[in-house]
Every structure is written in structure tokens, then in C-alpha cells.
Amino acid sequence: MTSYLHRVQYYETDAMGVVHHSNYIRWMEEVREVFLDEAGMPYAEMETSGLYSPVIAVSCRYRFPARFGDTVRIETALTEFGNVRFCYRYRMVDAASGKVLVTGESEHCFLNREGRPVSLKRKNPALYDKFAQLVEKEP
Amino acid sequence: MTSYLHRVQYYETDAMGVVHHSNYIRWMEEVREVFLDEAGMPYAEMETSGLYSPVIAVSCRYRFPARFGDTVRIETALTEFGNVRFCYRYRMVDAASGKVLVTGESEHCFLNREGRPVSLKRKNPALYDKFAQLVEKEP
Amino acid sequence: MTSYLHRVQYYETDAMGVVHHSNYIRWMEEVREVFLDEAGMPYAEMETSGLYSPVIAVSCRYRFPARFGDTVRIETALTEFGNVRFCYRYRMVDAASGKVLVTGESEHCFLNREGRPVSLKRKNPALYDKFAQLVEKEP
């Protein structure tokens, strides 16, 4: 599991006085970057090498809102990894209280520069193996 | 069904040259506003009257990306409406080609100014009835 | 002068209950699109032809805030146009009351696909002439 701390920014709040729900989707992206860094395959390098991994589905459940002044611990794990698609799950927790604020999942695929699906196993077997070893089944 | 046209803005795109996936979540919010306007109960007025309806869950499937220069037709319908929660579904279509780009769903509840759940039937029976009549079951 | 109506979105507000100040910078971009459309040279086409015009400076004065539920009339005019840089000014007005909310200016240049400065006069003299005729000096 990868986790990192996100400090809530004022520009992330809305008139309800809490973080706008669309921003948690962006925080999922933030923690995926950290996950890929820790795995030694930063996303910026993947893109430079011609490998893109767009989000093809996302779901998110909002339990409690984060507010300006809060720090949120964002956790992720790779839950599935096949040759053409892979999935992460997420948990966002108020760092001070440990309260679970948000849970979610996302699904991704690999594309080349032209936007066509890529078989990672064929294009980059070493990267494929690395990813495959990082899968954590649901507890 | 409510539908409205959204012109893709440059600031909504990302380095992949397409609309960033988090923005479709924001477009869901845009079309909900239009839905509530058409139903004669603008959200700004609901909030002024002390009624809030946060998003408690969202899911989104990205089929094809929208790009800068595109106009997207965003459609929504209320699919469920109970006393404590209600759901919308969405379809986002490239206005020029009719291609379905994104589908999704969201779930909401009613809260008062203090953030506590509200029984709409008790608080505002007229609004409750109005909402209830707008439900469109899945085709 | 070009003007268009922007409806304030909930996701554009912040915890102060008003539009977050960064969004007015985005609205400047929105009205520039409309300006270029009306001039018959949509920005999407300019980019396809290999001509980019990034923002090189922006300034903005916030007089009164816009709120969710408001509609804002965003006005722009081209105030300077030289071979290497050009400027717009902006005025954002509450559509209901006519109150001036925000004023601002932006400065731009032309770049090619490689990010190098372009002499528009040489690259596209017809477009250069069109732009030059649209300049409105400060009143």
C-alpha cells in the first residue's frame, strides 16, 4: 500500500465549506503518481517512453467531507493487473482523527502515443512483471 | 431527460491533449443545475431555503475523450428518488458525431444547514412530490 | 467588443461562499475563445495549423465577488496588437445588476509547435491583418 499526505487547499473548497467532490478524483491521481514513483517507474518517464495509462472508469463514495485546514492521508493499492487493464482502490483518511472520509476505485488501460491499446507484456515485459508483483488482493 | 450543451474549455484539457477525467464529474454538476432549473427549483434557491444536497457517491465510465474545440451534449435523468437519497444517471455525447463519450451515475442526499440528514417529505412535501414525479426508470 | 454570459458553477465557488479568484483567470480564456470565433479564426483551428498563443502575463482586480446562482457578462477587447505580442482587456459584470465585478488584462505572443516565437506577419499575413483591424484603443 502506498500512502501520502495531502494538505487541503483553499481553492479545493466550495461554498458548502468543504472540499468539492471532484477534487478527490484528482487526489486519486496524485497518489497514483506516488505509487508509480515508489515502484521505480515514474509516470512522466512512462509517457516519455510512449506509454500512456488513461483512466477508463472511476467510482468514489463520499462518507465525510474534508475541510480547509485538514490534512488527508490518501492510500492506494493496485488490486488487479491484467495485460490490458488494471485497477487501484483508494482510501482517504483524516490524518488527525483517522476517520475514513472517502473510498474509491479506478480502472486504467495502456495506450501508445497514437491512442491505441498496448499489450504491456509484449511492449515492456520487465515493466509488466513489476506491476504484476505489486498487486494486493482485497483484504 | 434534461440535456444541455457544454463547450470544452482549454483549461479543461490536460497534457494528453484531451479533457481531464475529473472535469466530467464537474459537468455532471452543471447538468444537475439545468435539471433543477427546468423543474422550477433552482439549486441556489434550495440552498437559500436551508436545503443542501451533497454528492454521496459518483461513478463514471470514460469511453472516448472529448477534446478542445468539441461541444458535448450532457444528458441526465433522475433514476431513483426516496425520502433520504436520490440518484441521477448521465450520458455525455459528442454533439457533432453523436458518439457516446462518457456514462455515469451519482447519488445524493438532503442535508440541512447544520449538515444533518433531512426528510424532504416532512420538510418540504411539495418539493418532495415534484421530485418524485420526475423519476425516469432505466429504459 | 465581444461579450458572453457565464453562469457561475458550484465547483467554481470556495469556502468564502464566492467564486474562487483563480476562476476569473479561466473566464478570460473563455471569452477569448468567443472573441476568436467571432473573428472567424477559432483557436482550435489556429492550433491545428501550428500556431499557439500562450498567456505571457495576466493581471486582475477583484472589486466584488460573483456567487453561485449569478450570471456574469464577460467582456473583452483587443487593446494592442504587434507582430510579436498582443493584449486584451476584460470587464466582468453581474448580468442582473450591471455591477462591475472584475477588470483585467492579459498579454500573449505567438509560438510555433516547437515553442519558438513566430512572426505572424510572415507566417500568416491574412490573419495578421485581421487581428490588426480588431484592435480597440482604450476609450
Added chain:
Amino acid sequence: MTSYLHRVQYYETDAMGVVHHSNYIRWMEEVREVFLDEAGMPYAEMETSGLYSPVIAVSCRYRFPARFGDTVRIETALTEFGNVRFCYRYRMVDAASGKVLVTGESEHCFLNREGRPVSLKRKNPALYDKFAQLVEKEP
């Protein structure tokens, strides 16, 4: 001078492949938070005490773009502090190369919960003195 490191997020980029210019305005806000923390008067606490400090003007010059994968060092200093308004200046530097990407300024005032101007000297003389001592004149 206060400085902190911001990692460029993918959702901050646009179709030009660089950070969208509106985001630097948001980064100014991020570093102001850090400035206020270091000064021992976190903005969240100021708001809780009924003191708001909206942005009343901002200007920004974009010299070189930041890209996804970059880390940017954002520096700020308080340059003016009067009883009714105060100003910050900013410098954003590519952390790896030291190249200056963006410079800017912002102007702020103090408001109470009702949105009326506040004399900080009268409302909170201790905070006023603290702020006044933090002013760094332009070098």
C-alpha cells in the same frame, strides 16, 4: 522569505503540454498558507476567529512553463503591510535547474464575516504587529 516545493500534478497541465496558467495563481495561495503557518497564524485559524483576507488584485508574468514531472520552488515575501491592505510578491523557480518560471504579486485586505473591511490594528493589534514585522522591502 518563505519557500516550499510544489510537485506538478497531471491535472494541472493543459493540451499545450504545460501547466495551465491559471494554476500558478492557485500556487500563490498555497505558498501564502505556508507563509502564515510559519508566522504562527494559520489562515484556517484566522477564518475561525472571523478574519478573512481575500485577494483584491493579482498579477503574474509567465516566463517559462512548468511541465508534468517538474518540481517547482515557490517563494513569497510580504512586501507591503498597511492597516487596510497588504501585498505579497512571488517567484516560482524550477527546482532542478533554478530557472525562474513565473513572477507575480498579489494584494489583499482584511474583512470580517459579514464581508466588511476590518482595521486589523483595532481588531487584533498583536496580529497586526506580527504582520508588520514580516515585511521585506524589495531588494
